[in-house]
Amino acid sequence: MSQFVITDFLKNQLQDGELLGRIARTASDIFTVWGEKERYQATVSGKFRYEATEWPVIGDWVVYEPYDVKQAMIHRVLDRSTVLSRKEPGSKHKRQVMAANIDGAMVVTALTSEFNLQRLERYVLQVYESGARPIIVCTKRDLCANVGGIVSQIENHIPAVPVYAVSSLHELGMDSLLTELQAGKTFSLIGSSGVGKSTLINRLLEKEMQVTKDVREQDGKGRHTTTHREMFILENGAVVIDTPGMRELQLWGDSSSVEEVFSDIDLLADECKFRDCKHHQEPGCAVLEAISKGELTSERLKNYNKLSRELYRLELKEKYGIHRTNRILHSPNSN
Incomplete structure (x- = not known):
C-alpha cells in the first residue's frame, strides 16, 4: 500500500478504524485485496451481497476486515473517481x-x-x-x-x-x-x-x-x-x-465525449454558417469545406456521425427505455 497515494477523496469516505484496501484481481466472486501490509483472498460480506447493486471490480478501493492470516471480508466499495x-x-x-x-x-x-x-x-x-x-x-x-x-x-x-x-x-x-x-x-x-x-x-x-x-x-x-x-x-x-482482449467494444456513455475525440471537427463546426449544421449539404458548412480542400477526410466525418448516433441511442435508452427509444428513433420527426 505504500506505493499508493491515499487522497482526501478516499480519506473522507472512511470511518475511524476502517481498513482500506484495493481490488488487485477478480475471479468470479473471489477477489485479491491489497492491504497496507498484506494481500488477502477475499469475498464480500452477506450484507454487501444482499444490498449491493454492483460487484467490486479491479481498481476499486474497499473497506475490508481480515478474519484469518490470508483471508478477508469486503464490507463496502468506496466511491469511484473514474x-x-x-x-x-x-x-x-x-x-x-x-x-x-x-x-x-x-x-x-x-x-x-x-x-x-x-x-x-x-x-x-x-x-x-x-x-x-x-x-x-x-x-x-x-x-x-x-x-x-x-x-x-x-x-x-x-x-x-x-x-x-x-x-x-x-x-x-x-x-x-x-x-x-x-x-x-x-x-x-x-x-x-x-x-x-x-x-x-x-x-x-x-x-x-x-x-x-x-x-x-x-x-x-x-x-x-x-x-x-x-x-x-x-x-x-x-x-x-x-485486461483480457476484446473482440468488440460496444460504447457506453453520452455523446459529449465525441467532441474530445473529434475536437478537429468540433472546432470546424464553430465556423459553420448555421449553428444547427448537420454537415450534410448545408450551405456555409466549414466541415464540408475542409473535406473539399483535403484538410479532413470524409471517412472521419462518417465515423464521427456514426459514433454520435450510437451514443445518442444509448442516452435515449437510459432516459426512456428500449421500447420508447425505438419509437422515438423511427418517428417521422426523428433525425
Missing part, C-alpha cells in the same frame, strides 16, 4: 465495468494488419468517457515498414493524445513510454485480442508475469492469453492493470 465501462456484449442495455479509479488508459494496438483507425477512435472515446486520460501505444513496431506514417495518421485523426510506437521484444520505445507512467498513478491496458498487451506488461515489469504466445506469421497477430483482470506495480511505483 469508471472505465462498455456496453456488456450480447446485452440489450447493460453496463460492464472494466476498471475503476484509473488515471490513464493505454489503448494498445498493433502496427500490423490488425491496425484499424476507426476502432482506435472508439477506444479513445470510451477512455474519455471514463474520466481518465488516453495514451495510445502501438506495439510490434519491428514488424512495420511505415511506423512514422501510421503514427502521423493517428496524431492527425486523434489530436491531443500522446502516441508511442514500441517493440516489447526488442525494447524499442519503452523508455519513452515509461515517462508517461508516473509513480502512484494507475493505468489500465485495453485493446483487442492479440495486440501484445501481455508482452508489454512483461517488459514494463521486467519479468515474465503474464503468459504470452507466439505471433502468427500470416497476420502478425498474437494469440489471446489474458483471461482475467489483474493489477501490477512497476519498479517506478506506477500501477498497471492488464
